[in-house]
Structures are given as structure tokens and as C-alpha cells.
Amino acid sequence: MTFGPAVGNVGMYVAREMLASVPEDQRQAYLRMVEEISDLKYQLGVEVARQLPRLLAEHDEDLVERYLRQVTDVAAAGWKSGVEVAKQLPDLYEAPDKSLAGAYVDIISRATAGPTEDTETTTLAGELDTLERELREMEPKVKRAQELRSQLAARDRRDEKRRKHAVELAAALPPILARLRPRFRPVYLRLVREVAAADPEASLEAADTLLDLLNGERVTPDGATNWVTRGLDVLERNKDVGRGYFRLGSKHSLDVLEDLKEGLALKEVARVLKLYATALSGHEVAIRGTNEMDGADPYAADHIVLPPEMRVFEDDSRNFTAYKVATAHGAGRIEFGTYIFSLSDIPATVAELRRRYPQEAR
Amino acid sequence: MAVESQRVEDFRLTKEPYYLPLGNEVELFEAAYSARLPVMLKGPTGCGKTRFVEHMSWRLSRTLVTVACHEDLTASDLVGKYTLRGDETIWQDGPLTTAVKAGGIAYLDEVVEARKDTTVVIHPLTDDRRVLSLEKKGEIVAAPDEFQLVISYNPGYQSVLKDLKHSTKQRFVAIEFDYPPPDLEESILISEAGIDSDTAAKLVKIGEKVRNLRTHGLEEGVSTRLLVYAGQLIQGGVEPIAACEATICKPITDDVEMQRSIVEIIATQF
Numbered sequence: 001m002t003f004g005p006a007v008g009n010v011g012m013y014v015a016r017e018m019l020a021s022v023p024e025d026q027r028q029a030y031l032r033m034v035e036e037i038s039d040l041k042y043q044l045g046v047e048v049a050r051q052l053p054r055l056l057a058e059h060d061e062d063l064v065e066r067y068l069r070q071v072t073d074v075a076a077a078g079w080k081s082g083v084e085v086a087k088q089l090p091d092l093y094e095a096p097d098k099s100l101a102g103a104y105v106d107i108i109s110r111a112t113a114g115p116t117e118d119t120e121t122t123t124l125a126g127e128l129d130t131l132e133r134e135l136r137e138m139e140p141k142v143k144r145a146q147e148l149r150s151q152l153a154a155r156d157r158r159d160e161k162r163r164k165h166a167v168e169l170a171a172a173l174p175p176i177l178a179r180l181r182p183r184f185r186p187v188y189l190r191l192v193r194e195v196a197a198a199d200p201e202a203s204l205e206a207a208d209t210l211l212d213l214l215n216g217e218r219v220t221p222d223g224a225t226n227w228v229t230r231g232l233d234v235l236e237r238n239k240d241v242g243r244g245y246f247r248l249g250s251k252h253s254l255d256v257l258e259d260l261k262e263g264l265a266l267k268e269v270a271r272v273l274k275l276y277a278t279a280l281s282g283h284e285v286a287i288r289g290t291n292e293m294d295g296a297d298p299y300a301a302d303h304i305v306l307p308p309e310m311r312v313f314e315d316d317s318r319n320f321t322a323y324k325v326a327t328a329h330g331a332g333r334i335e336f337g338t339y340i341f342s343l344s345d346i347p348a349t350v351a352e353l354r355r356r357y358p359q360e361a362r
Numbered sequence: 363m364a365v366e367s368q369r370v371e372d373f374r375l376t377k378e379p380y381y382l383p384l385g386n387e388v389e390l391f392e393a394a395y396s397a398r399l400p401v402m403l404k405g406p407t408g409c410g411k412t413r414f415v416e417h418m419s420w421r422l423s424r425t426l427v428t429v430a431c432h433e434d435l436t437a438s439d440l441v442g443k444y445t446l447r448g449d450e451t452i453w454q455d456g457p458l459t460t461a462v463k464a465g466g467i468a469y470l471d472e473v474v475e476a477r478k479d480t481t482v483v484i485h486p487l488t489d490d491r492r493v494l495s496l497e498k499k500g501e502i503v504a505a506p507d508e509f510q511l512v513i514s515y516n517p518g519y520q521s522v523l524k525d526l527k528h529s530t531k532q533r534f535v536a537i538e539f540d541y542p543p544p545d546l547e548e549s550i551l552i553s554e555a556g557i558d559s560d561t562a563a564k565l566v567k568i569g570e571k572v573r574n575l576r577t578h579g580l581e582e583g584v585s586t587r588l589l590v591y592a593g594q595l596i597q598g599g600v601e602p603i604a605a606c607e608a609t610i611c612k613p614i615t616d617d618v619e620m621q622r623s624i625v626e627i628i629a630t631q632f
Contacts, residue, residue, distance in 0.1 A: 271619045271623075272619050272622045272623045272626070273623075275575060275578060275579065275619065275620060275623035275624075276623045276626050276627065278574055278575060278578050279571040279572060279574045279575050279623065279624075279627050280571055280574075280627070280630075281574075282571075282574045284578065324626060328630070
């Protein structure tokens with residue numbers, strides 16, 4: 001059992017039995033001595049605490065003082081020697097030859113401390129101290145150098161990537177330009193240039209997306225400019241998110257596009273109009289945008305051609321009605337065969353009219 | 363052992379059901395009845411097959427026992443079964459047996475839906491034997507001359523897994539139905555829904571246009587029955603577009619775009 005905090009730090013290594021073996025009037029002095037010596041080394045305090053009761057029992061203050069001094073002196077040269085001396089000294093004090101203890105302490109002290117330092121050793125130690133101090137002063141600079149190295153390496157990688165994407169853009173742009181409607185070229189080139197200057201990888205995405213947006217008339221040139229401007233803000237904050245924006249791969253990008261959209265897109269209502277036209281005409285009718293014709297006959301009897309966006313009115317409901325009217329018109333032409341009429345049918349038609357309306361034909 | 367039959371008189375029609383002939387179906391049916399031949403009515407949902415049978419039943423003064431067939435309907439459900447009544451076990455005639463014994467018309471609606479074992483009891487009734495075998499009872503009931511078996515069949519519903527076998531099909535005189543021509547359908551609507559001819563003409567036009575969408579996403583076109591419902595709602599004071607949406611548009615498709623296109627078609631008339 002050991003004493004707790006009530007006896008201060010000493011309580012950590014003074015057993016109750018040890019304290020009990022110390023005369024009551026000397027206990028405070030015992031604890032103080034153990035505490036003082038344990039400040040030098042914990043193990044030293046433990047050993048002194050074990051040996052002191054035996055010395056205190058002699059009621060010889062000089063002996064106790066001598067013991068503590070000698071132990072302290074040896075411990076100053078090496079604490080492990082101090083511990084061993086603290087253990088052995090009480091026995092030596094009891095030897096008939098009173099000089100033995102002093103001689104023992106002297107031998108152990110010298111053996112532990114070694115010879116007095118020579119000039120060379122002092123010089124070497126001084127030099128080492130200086131170097132170590134300088135090295136400590138250099139540490140922040142070394143750290144900074146490593147940071148700079150990392151940053152420059154990252155920039156090198158980024159530049160390499162940038163050059164790679166620029167090459168890809170160089171290859172991709174001409175075929176895109178060939179597909180772009182001529183009237184959109186100025187705004188398209190300006191917008192792709194802006195994005196390419198900020199991030200060639202994002203410009204690859206933007207080049208494709210802008211082609212679809214402008215050719216498909218999903219946005220006006222002003223709308224496209226607005227969309228790119230807002231995308232560049234995103235790109236500045238986060239490259240990856242910005243690239244997603246220009247790929248139309250983010251909700252934000254689609255939301256912005258939706259805000260910018262003017263009118264009703266044909267593709268949103270194409271199936272409803274197709275079903276409507278099919279029901280009205282009794283023929284299977286396709287709905288095609290004027291932008292999807294690719295040389296097809298706009299007056300064929302199997303499809304109705306409509307603008308890709310309806311912007312006649314401000315609200316989509318009325319724009320849909322406009323689409324519906326145009327579709328009904330086309331369905332009427334298909335139902336009643338306007339598009340299948342041929343000039344070669346004229347003689348037969350005239351003969352039929354003559355037969356049906358003989359009075360009027362005269 | 364007691365035998366329980368349903369009261370035959372419960373199946374007798376007391377009032378002439380309205381039916382407007384579309385062709386020679388009445389004559390064909392009467393000829394088949396005279397020759398004691400079974401009849402198969404083919405046609406889309408709601409085109410008047412059931413009404414036609416009711417009309418013929420009234421016209422021929424025969425009781426009509428109608429069975430709406432479903433996938434759990436077994437031969438026992440048709441011919442009858444033993445049941446416990448207190449301490450006694452009694453035999454209860456099924457609807458087919460009731461019709462056979464009474465010399466009435468047995469009408470198996472959508473027969474292809476019933477289980478395959480039902481064909482076993484139908485076949486002997488449809489050839490020159492004209493008998494119904496009550497296997498569990500060990501009895502054979504001979505159908506009187508007045509008895510006739512009629513089945514209905516909607517070819518549009520059938521799949522590879524559910525179709526009438528040829529051995530079954532080829533036992534029936536088939537009368538094919540389709541939606542009535544516009545002028546007749548208009549007359550039907552006026553008669554059944556009590557609406558004016560202008561409204562009837564508009565509904566017929568809507569029906570005609572919507573039927574154009576068959577094979578374009580609609581499994582079946584709008585039936586005459588649904589047009590009658592629309593007319594009845596309109597006659598009851600419901601706003602025409604709302605009435606048509608509820609009866610023509612919503613029941614026939616869950617496809618939102620299809621519904622919208624049908625609403626637009628409705629809007630072209632009202």
C-alpha cells in the first residue's frame with residue numbers, strides 16, 4: 001500500500017510500512033528528504049525512501065545529512081550509480097573502519113564522472129552545439145523549400161495536362177465548327193475562347209454543349225453567353241465542378257439553362273403532338289423539328305415539320321396551343337391528301353369533277 | 363341427397379334491352395340458334411357483345427345465364443359441386459348446368475380467362491352430342507333443343523399463353539363485332555345517354571379520333587360503352603370536357619402524354 005496525495009508526490013513511492021518504521025517525530029522530515037531527492041530521479045527517491053528509516057532510527061542527524069549528500073553527489077555524475085550507492089552506503093556506515101564509506105563514494109563518483117574534459121573535447125562540443133543551432137534555424141527554410149518543390153511539381157503536371165487538353169481541343173474543334181450553323185459562329189468562337197483560356201479541359205465540354213444548345217436553338221446567343229459567364233464563375237471556384245457544368249452534368253447547369261430558356265421546346269411536347277396528329281389524321285405521323293430535316297422533304301405525307309422552339313407567346317401554355325394549331329394544320333393536309341396530290345392526277349380529277357358536277361362544268 | 367338449383371326465372375329478362383344491329387348479326391344468331399349451333403362473339407371491349415346476347419335472349423324468349431369468366435374459374439364452378447348444408451350434403455348446380463336444364467342461353471363472357479379444365483365440360487355441349495357431364499355426380503345431362511352456348515372472346519387481349527385452342531374455336535359460329543359506324547354509334551349514344559344529336563356527334567368524333575391511336579400506345583380504343591358513360595355524365599350536368607376526361611381519357615391509359623393528347627382531341631370538339 002502506498003500513500004496517496006495526502007503526503008504529496010512522495011506518496012507515490014513511500015509504502016505505509018516504511019513510514020510506520022520511521023519514528024513519529026521524524027516522519028515529516030523523512031517525507032521532505034525523500035521528496036527532495038526524488039526530484040533528482042524517481043528511482044533514486046525510491047531507494048532512499050527504503051534506506052532512510054534505518055538511518056533515522058540511529059537518531060544521528062549528521063549521518064543522515066552525510067548519506068543524502070553523498071548519494072546526491074554520486075547521482076549528479078550518474079543517477080544509476082546514485083541508486084546503487086544509496087542502497088549500499090548504510091551497510092558501509094556500519095563497518096568498523098569509518099573511512100570505508102567515504103573511499104567507496106569517492107571511487108564510484110570518479111568512476112562515474114570519468115576524467116576531466118580536455119580542450120579538444122570542449123572545442124568539438126562547442127562546434128556541435130553551433131551546428132545544431134544552425135540546423136534548427138534552417139528547418140523552416142527546408143520545409144518551405146519542400147512546399148515550393150511540391151507546388152511547382154503540381155503546376156508542371158497541370159500545365160502538362162493543360163497542353164494535352166489543348167491538343168485534344170485542336171483536334172475536336174474543326175469538325176464541330178463544320179456542324180455549327182454559320183450565324184452562330186461569332187458567339188460560339190468567342191465563348192469557347194473564353195472557356196479555353198480558363199481551362200482547356202472545360203472548353204472541350206463547352207465546345208460540344210454549346211454546339212447543341214445553339215444549333216438546337218435551345219438558347220439564344222445572349223442566353224448562351226449568360227450560361228457561359230455563370231459557368232466560368234463555377235469553374236473559378238472548383239475546376240471539377242466547373243467541367244461538370246459545361247458538360248451539362250450538374251443540376252446547377254441544367255437549372256441555369258432552364259432559367260435562360262425562352263419559349264417551349266418542341267422535344268418537350270413532340271410525343272403529345274405526334275399522338276394528336278396521328279389521332280386527328282388517322283395516319284402515323286412523325287413530328288420533326290426544322291433543325292432535324294437534313295435535306296428531307298418538308299412536305300412529305302408522313303411527318304409534320306415544326307420549329308424546334310415556339311416563342312410566339314410568353315407562356316408555355318399558349319406556345320403549346322400555337323404548336324397544336326400548326327400540328328392540326330399539318331394533320332389536316334395529311335388526312336385529306338394535300339401532300340400526295342400530283343400534277344399527273346389533274347386529268348382524272350377534272351374528269352371526276354365533270355362527272356360529279358355536270359351543270360357547273362358546262 | 364338433395365339437389366339445389368338456382369331459380370331459372372331469376373335469369374329471365376323482362377324488358378327489351380336496347381340494341382341497334384350493325385349488320386346481319388341478329389339473323390346469324392337466330393339461324394345458329396335454330397340449328398342448335400354454339401356461337402362465339404368476337405370483338406373489342408365495350409362494343410356491345412353482352413348487350414347483343416341480352417337482346418337475343420329477350421328476342422328468343424330464353425333465360426340468359428351469364429358467367430363472367432376469370433382465371434380462378436374451374437369446371438366445378440361451371441357445372442356444380444357438393445356442399446354441406448347443416449348435416450346434409452347437397453349438390454348445387456353451377457350456372458352452366460342451370461342453363462342447360464332450363465333450356466336457356468349460357469353466356470360465358472371472356473371464356474379464355476377461365477382455367478383450361480373448363481373446355482372439358484364445354485366441348486361435349488358444342489358438338490352433336492349436346493350433353494353436359496356432371497362427373498362428380500356420375501350424371502350426364504342432355505341439353506334440350508332450346509339450350510344454346512354463347513362465348514365471348516376479345517382477340518385484342520390474347521397472348522401466346524392465353525388463347526383459345528383451335529379445337530375449341532372451331533366448334534363455334536363466330537360473329538365478329540367492332541365499334542359501330544359513326545351514324546349508328548351516334549344513334550346508340552342518343553338512345554342510351556339521352557343526349558342531343560350534336561353532343562352525340564361530337565362524342566362519336568372523339569371516339570373515332572382516339573381509336574386512331576390503337577397500335578400507337580393504346581391497347582384498345584375508346585369503347586362505345588365509355589362514350590355512353592360520357593354522354594350520361596354530360597346529360598347529368600357534368601361539364602363536357604371534364605366528363606370526357608373522366609370517361610374517355612383516364613380509364614384507357616395511364617400514359618400521361620397519351621392522356622394529354624386525348625384531352626387535346628376532346629378539346630377540339632368541346
